Amino acid sequence: MRRSRVRADWIACATFAIAAGCATASAKGAATSGAADAAGDAAADAQTGDVTADAAADGGSDAAADAADAEISATDAATDAPALLCKAAAVTCSDNQILDLGLIKKASARAITNTTDSAVFESEVDASAGGFQPTESFVYARFTSVGLERVDIGDHAALESMAWDIAFRRYIVRLNSGPSGPSCVVGAPLAEGVTFDQVVAAARSITLGPEAYYDKACKLVDDGSGLGAPATVLSPYWKYTGCVQMTGQVFQVKLADGRLIKLTFSSFYPPAAQATCDSTGAVPTGTAAAKIRLKWAVLAGP
């Protein structure tokens, strides 16, 4: 029952357009890198997972070729949807994932709200999911020109849908790739200490990866929090020391249509309670939780 959070270096040196030098980001557990190693092969092969910003910068020729072959289901093909860079890939470990994460068929009706200022969006997602022991689906969403938009889809259907980019439930945030979904939304944390405002363009050499929170034997790779949470690409946005603390980690995400996004998470609790949590490791009794606030913006290509 004892809990501890393990921090370990995860990604390789990443250089930024504005952030000077070379740094290393961290994730919750050494298992994260192991997961990427173990599960990455199939996922990456299937979903063009290891997409580098450099590749995108030079025209993304490989990705463009993939896009030419893209097969988008009628359900997913919204009238104004841009071409996708990947085909839908078969999701592995779906049985285990449904059981391990407690996935549900019925779509969540929880709200997402957005505010914007100079192309920077602040989105609030009600990821409460019925409580500490979730009884509702993740809230699925896509990044649009008008903000983060909910996709009305349940957990089971989401495993076969290209329509969503990101999903939220309690402290877990998943991208649509790897075991999480059939798309090719990839991401990575930027160097520790880099702030959201410092990032003005896509990183040139950062390696973006797909979700890889199952190993080849379909065993869940957890994030080391002690809460049984999967080691997702975005897991390093929080840490657990008695409450869900924000790390301030900034991420770069590449969507299935090729857009690059920077994002960071500002709170899991209401702002005042979050500040208390971040400074003391506890929150007042009765504090509402899982109202996730994130800040994001589309980046220009490198």
Next chain:
Amino acid sequence: MTVEWSGGRGGSKGRACAVWALVAAVGVAAPAYARPDAPKTGELWKFATGDKVESHPSPGGAFRIHFTRAGAHAVPLADADGDGLPDHVAALAVVYDDALAFYSKLGLPWPIGDGTVGGDARFDVYLIDFAGKADGTFVQEACSGHACSGFLVQENDFSGYAYPTVAYANRVLASHELFHAVQAAIDTKQSQVMSEGTAVWATEQFDPSLKDFENFLPGFLQHPERSLDKPMPGPVDPFSYGSAIFFQFLSERFGPKAVVQLWMDCKDGANGVADPDWFTALGALLVRDHMTTFAIEFKQFAVWNLRTGGWAEAGVGYANAAKYPAVATTSATMPHIDDDLRVFYASAQYLRLPVAGRAAVTAALAAKTDPASLRIGLAARKGKQFGEWLWIVPPFAPPFPSLDCHGAEEVVVALVNTAQAGESVRGRLCVGGQAEIAPCLPPSAVAEPSADAGGADADPAARTDAAGSDGTGPDAADASAGPAVDGGGCAAGGRSPSGWLPASAVAAVWRWRRRGACPVPGGSQGSRAHR
């Protein structure tokens, strides 16, 4: 301030089997975890600096209760008999003695002794204020292989807890946590389902008047769709605690010693297995000791779980079924078509569908994965009365038998995956009259319907399990595989079977199945709502 904490009993698992006299042989090493009365440790549960910690040996001689009379960790100080010892401590010591005697009588080993740690070789119990964050835990210390010694920490006074009385709480906690220590004498590497499920079961065996077992049952009965051996994710896992109902099932079917034997089969090296897993050991135990199979028993378990709460009936299923909560069911209307059926191994799902004037109802499956382990049971229900179960079994080939629904309020459908491992059974499920299940039939069956296929009262033969009114009966399909239409279990419940499936039909079934087709579109999706 509060922190997110797993709550529960902090049930650790454990193992080892030896009475304390064997301590030396087990080779207990120095404790890696400091005792609650060790000063200046960083452990979570410990006495405060300056607390005067006393101890009391239990009358039976097996336990030593450590407590303090002052401060946050003070026990209730009432001393009605004036013997100088708080009655709370004296009574608790007796409860531990009684629980150990009970488990020992069942054939379980004593916890592994700890040498002189805690003052002597007695098993140590520390009474600490958990402040509502938990109510007790077994802490492993020294291990030999997967068998470990340890000690217990238990809430000091249960102030602010929901237990009806302190005496009640003591009986729950002592019997539950001590069982973890007993488990630790056997094997500490079993899953939470096994460790917590049997600990809750053990308390029920020790004192059936306690409601701890019943209180945990919703954790399982609200999620029968989960594989039995898969703990629920997250820091709180009600499923594992609630899985006690499975061990109660084993206990009522085969006697409590079946559960004891299951634990003994988990000991490293038992039956020649270096590091047994309980779920695997279970299958072997059922065959070896009870001449049955997991598939047969799990189907029975699924039926028993349906007959709880308001659907309990004397003589059917659990002895105390009426005191148990109802299992989760999904309400639907016929024709019911579910394109996304997914039934995990060792799990069950239940549908309830109003008859709505139908004289007969059937179910069909167009499988996307191997359905060999799936059983589809149908029973007509009126009030608490269930008709005989009609079990439709693989290969789920037409024609499908019908269940007579005359006079029934609704049809209850049980989807039971009797496998112990493997991929889920997925596909399209159809429930309705014979004419309404076309979306689940192969094209050949739709294009050339048999003479009675369209009639609501049609009763074609198909492979079924004969079943008694309580869902028992042979499960011939568990002993055979392949396309045989009748492996000895061809008997539709409710109405008599009409005959053998012609060989030509068998061939057609296999052609269809090998194509993996589920070709007939259409049919409306039934509305679904959880009860």
